[in-house]
Amino acid sequence: NAGVTQTPKFQVLKTGQSMTLQCAQDMNHEYMSWYRQDPGMGLRLIHYSVGAGITDQGEVPNGYNVSRSTTEDFPLRLLSAAPSQTSVYFCASRRTSTNTGELFFGEGSRLTVL
Amino acid sequence: AQRVTQPEKLLSVFKGAPVELKCNYSYSGSPELFWYVQYSRQRLQLLLRHISRESIKGFTADLNKGETSFHLKKPFAQEEDSAMYYCALGPSNVKAAGNKLTFGGGTRVLVKP
Numbered sequence: 001n002a003g004v005t006q007t008p009k010f011q012v013l014k015t016g017q018s019m020t021l022q023c024a025q026d027m028n029h030e031y032m033s034w035y036r037q038d039p040g041m042g043l044r045l046i047h048y049s050v051g052a053g054i055t056d057q058g059e060v061p062n063g064y065n066v067s068r069s070t071t072e073d074f075p076l077r078l079l080s081a082a083p084s085q086t087s088v089y090f091c092a093s094r095r096t097s098t099n100t101g102e103l104f105f106g107e108g109s110r111l112t113v114l
Numbered sequence: 115a116q117r118v119t120q121p122e123k124l125l126s127v128f129k130g131a132p133v134e135l136k137c138n139y140s141y142s143g144s145p146e147l148f149w150y151v152q153y154s155r156q157r158l159q160l161l162l163r164h165i166s167r168e169s170i171k172g173f174t175a176d177l178n179k180g181e182t183s184f185h186l187k188k189p190f191a192q193e194e195d196s197a198m199y200y201c202a203l204g205p206s207n208v209k210a211a212g213n214k215l216t217f218g219g220g221t222r223v224l225v226k227p
Contacts, residue, residue, distance in 0.1 A: 043217035
């Protein structure tokens with residue numbers, strides 16, 4: 001199993017551009033989520049999904065859209081990039097049938113907005 | 115609202131010395147607490163969870179509901195323990211509150227030889 005795969009690993013955007021960060025998992029996990037990691041602020045939840053067709057907002061959803069058309073994929077869309085969205089983005093998944101809380105993370109996508 | 119606080123951004127210790135990473139939380143329900151670790155150039159991964167009451171790589175953590183803390187401890191730090199550590203909080207009822215995990219700000223541990 002590849003686990004959680006994120007693409008691209010690095011991206012540079014100009015202010016106002018849009019892009020999509022891709023996330024795919026092959027573990028048949030119901031729950032998928034996107035976090036951003038910023039120095040001193042830890043990991044903050046952007047959006048999450050508990051199954052195909054179901055998404056919800058996390059702590060910092062503004063400026064981002066998500067969709068969950070399949071169990072495997074959970075893309076994150078930046079509609080109009082801003083410098084404040086410069087960050088490292090992590091996709092993570094887990095089963096919802098257990099209480100273990102073990103999130104499986106992707107390798108991260110480093111985004112720079114100029 | 116659920117909140118996790120890690121007061122130390124950086125902990126620097128010598129090899130063989132004890133290390134303790136502090137984690138305090140606020141949560142109105144019954145929480146599950148976790149420690150995640152990110153080694154250099156590796157993915158974030160689960161280190162341990164409070165419900166397992168296990169020791170992983172020599173680390174232990176005790177949930178203190180009275181003090182709302184879940185500090186991570188290791189009696190003798192090793193150089194390979196150098197990493198970023200995150201405390202995380204979630205609901206014990208997996209169907210509650212959208213099943214969200216909230217992370218603290220992280221503590222970077224540097225173990226010097």
